[in-house]
Amino acid sequence: MTALLSFKDVWVEYGDKIVLERINLTIEEGAFVSVIGPSGAGKSSLLRLALGQEAPTRGTILLDDIPLAPECGPDRGVVFQHYSVFPHLTALGNVMFGLECAQSPLLAKLTGAARRQAREEAAAMLEEVGLKEAMHSYPAQMSGGMQQRLAIAQALIKRPRILLLDEPFGALDPGIRNDMHQLITRLWTDYKLTVIMVTHDIGEAFKLGTRVLTLDKWRHDPHAPHRYGAKVVYDIPLERNKQESLSQDDATQPLSIVPDDAGITIDRFDNN
Ligand SMILES: Nc1ncnc2c1ncn2[C@@H]1O[C@H](COP(=O)(O)OP(=O)(O)OP(=O)(O)O)[C@@H](O)[C@H]1O
Known part of the structure; x- marks a missing residue:
């Protein structure tokens, strides 16, 4: 090592x-x-x-x-004890946001093929952390454990x-x-x-x-x-x-x- x-x-x-x-x-x-x-x-x-x-x-x-x-x-990615997800975005929106910020720092918005790709990546990451079924839920509709899974997905999406x-x-x-x-x-x-x-x-x-x-x-x-x-x-x-x-x-x-x-x-x- x-x-x-x-x-x-x-x-x-x-x-x-x-x-x-x-x-x-x-x-x-x-x-x-x-x-x-x-x-x-x-x-x-x-x-x-x-x-x-x-x-x-x-x-x-x-x-x-x-x-x-x-x-x-x-x-470097980070997850805090208190849920650090955006309440106004769905789980998918939260994870996509990380990619949008990374790829389009000024607008934080992707269009066309780049957006489709980001959506696919975010969906796959949500599946990884066990949130496939909750992809379109908002944080307020999720348990604490689910919100932490979402925070982990958000941190990991930027690899x-x-x-x-x-x-x-x-x-x-x-x-x-x-x-x-x-x-x-x-x-x-x-x-x-x-x-x-x-x-x-x-x-x-x-x-x-x-x-x-x-x-x-x-x-x-x-x-x-x-x-x-x-x-x-x-x-x-x-x-x-x-x-x-x-x-x-x-x-x-x-x-x-x-x-x-x-x-x-x-x-x-x-x-x-
Ligand atoms: N920006 C700051 N200005 C002044 N003091 C600070 C600042 N940030 C942290 N401290 C002080 O530094 C010390 C260490 O804080 P820190 O949060 O790193 O400890 P910790 O071990 O994580 O504590 P805990 O287990 O309670 O979360 C504390 O006394 C805190 O008040």
């Missing part, structure tokens, strides 16, 4: 508040990286850096050994290499979450994606990831809690490969595969 994304001595600071410090990371192509840590540790900030939505205060981020452009390129997931399943019921775990595992394999997923659910992190990173403050100044940022305090490689998909049994089991020696308990909410 080769390095796809590298963080070199990356810091994120807001005014005098240090959120992330000394982040040194190499993420290999094809990895599924789960990121966990207490609330406020900077997990979403790390994703925003990878997305190019935010630049580091210090340090460098490289994509294929080239400094990351300060913009969200088509090589990103890196898929960034910010607590994508956090708002879903456990049964639906398990379905989504199966879906994301299949898409990760079929689309040869590199995934970086932030989650509050440690079991989910270990179940899905090939690697689990824990962000946390490693030193504290009780008089000035903003003075030190979080860094990667645990970086745990896991035995999971692309060929191995989650079986139905795995999906219905409680999420539980945290190794005893991982030394991780995420129950503190004092980083803010």
